[in-house]
Amino acid sequence: MYTKFINIVSVISKLSFFEMINTECFLDKTQLLPKRAYGYYGAFVATMFTPILISFALLGFTFYKRRKQNSVEARRKLEATSFFLFFLLLYLVFTNSTQMAFSTLYCDTYGDDKTEYLVADRR
Numbered sequence: 001m002y003t004k005f006i007n008i009v010s011v012i013s014k015l016s017f018f019e020m021i022n023t024e025c026f027l028d029k030t031q032l033l034p035k036r037a038y039g040y041y042g043a044f045v046a047t048m049f050t051p052i053l054i055s056f057a058l059l060g061f062t063f064y065k066r067r068k069q070n071s072v073e074a075r076r077k078l079e080a081t082s083f084f085l086f087f088l089l090l091y092l093v094f095t096n097s098t099q100m101a102f103s104t105l106y107c108d109t110y111g112d113d114k115t116e117y118l119v120a121d122r123r
């Protein structure tokens with residue numbers, strides 16, 4: 001039970017939603033995208049850009065709500081909450097984003113083949 005809980009928390013904190021949903025079962029049948037279309041690079045793009053999009057959404061929401069606040073105290077409380085949420089997001093995604101960014105730089109050759117393959121995704 002503890003292992004299942006840790007796996008769920010790690011998937012959510014890594015923002016790897018493609019791991020939470022098995023897309024292969026319905027993508028293969030509908031022929032919308034080829035099987036395993038997301039692969040490593042799709043996960044890389046999702047991992048890198050999802051926190052940026054969430055941050056911009058939080059920033060826009062903060063500016064929108066700030067204009068409606070009348071008192072200085074309410075504005076400061078809203079800004080403090082927004083900063084807390086931003087740093088919480090940063091804390092949750094930093095290690096996974098850094099690991100994924102650096103894993104795109106690690107390539108390896110196999111045997112006599114001079115072609116370098118990405119270790120994270122050998123396709």
